[in-house]
Amino acid sequence: MRAYRPVKHRGKWCVEYYDDLGIRHRPTTGTDDRALADQIIPRIIAALERPAGRVWTVAEIWDRCRADKEAQGQVTATNMKFHWVALESFFGNKSPDAITIQDCRTYGAQRLEQGKSIGTVVAELKHLRLALGWARKHSMIQATPFVEVPSSPEPRDRYLTRSEFERLYDCAIMPHIQLSLELLIATGARVDAILGLTWSRVDLERRKIHLADPFTSRRMKGRASIMIQDDLLPVLVTAHQNRTCEFVIERGGDRLKSIRRGIDSAAKRAGLEGVSPHVIRHTAAVWMAEDNVPMEEIAQYLGHRDVNTTRKVYARFSPEHLAKAGRSLSWRTRAEREI
Structure with missing residues (x-):
């Protein structure tokens, strides 16, 4: 068996070894966290030692x-x-x-x-x-x-109005579904970020939610740190006081892997169609665009790495989208100015 040792290369923990020709190899664990790397390294070594063929x-x-x-x-x-x-x-x-x-x-x-x-x-x-x-x-x-x-x-252009969201929330009977809806609309986060959110990443004193999970090795899509707004703070304080496990979204002390069924049931009672966790994330972005929030800020809020991704989908919801271009075609105003 070859000699293997953990080393850091370009900020990530790797497994260093030399092949039969003396050439060094450093397959990466994909993480800079040593504890997580120690869990991944044995799997890498096992794969490398597997019989050829x-x-x-x-x-x-x-x-x-x-x-x-x-x-x-x-x-x-x-x-x-x-x-x-x-x-x-x-x-x-x-x-x-x-x-x-x-x-x-x-x-x-x-x-x-x-x-x-x-x-x-x-x-x-x-x-x-x-x-x-x-x-x-x-x-x-x-x-x-x-x-x-x-x-x-083409993505479905489905988003909720504020009155529709209120109906959805009111029809969400279970407390964990209501809390999920509060977090989804307030953070604009992907559902996996909400379901994986732990109380250790919710700073109630500084009013910050850190959506990035430091203990996962995967290359995550962008994760933002979100300020906790006034209407969300008391909801989180109550949930924290009543917590029974480390995860914010839980039921009976267990982490939830999905909230789709709960949201489907709430939507059915509210008489709403086409509602999903992703639609709520989309709704959050549309509301920001309708309030004329700059695309750069919306991109950061959603965790988009490229603002052009945000602009492509949400710019058309902004009141100022193409307004300047439209004003340039107002010939009556131009004619009056030229007289």
Whole structure:
């Protein structure tokens, strides 16, 4: 067995070793946290010491990838469980190097024939791509096969008015659903950030919520630190006093992995359609844009790394969007000025 040792390289903990030719390698754990790295390093070493020539099936890779995501508390693990129901029969027994572009197209066509939406097909194939990329990073396969994913559908332009949100909130009977709605609309955060939020990252004294989880090794989408506004503060203080575990969103002392069913039930009682946790995040951004908040601030609030992403989706909701361009075409005003 080779000699392995943990070292830091470019700010991340790695496993350093030398191959038979004396060439140094440093596969990364992806984290700068030593405690988390110590949990990941044995898995990297196990993958490196696996006998040469082992051919992994997609099913074996999927199981190990999902277990790894679950161990890190990632909501992706739950999504993978549901997506695998459809993917398993088509890809499960294949080896990664046997996957072709035509396989992806055939799979997509079959799912559409079954009445599934293009959005569902996109999500399933993206998770397949994720699992295979994970296998490559853990040296289970030499190269990641190309997984062709159809173009994502245009996002549904669904958001809630303030009166609709109030109806939704009033119809959310369970306290943990009401608290989830409060946090989703006040932070504009993704649902996985809310479900993974611990009280250690809620600073009631300084009125700050730190959405970034320092103990996850994944490259997270942007996570912001949010100021706790006046209307949210008493809600969080009460929830903190009544807490029974470390997670802010909990039920009976247990962390929740999903709030979709609770929100669906509240929406049904409120007579609202097309409501999801992501729609509430979208709603928060629309409200900010309608109040003429600068796109740069909205991007920071949502955790977008590129303000152009924010501008592309939300600029049209701003009262000032294209107003200057429109004013330049007001010929009567121009004519009066020229007289």
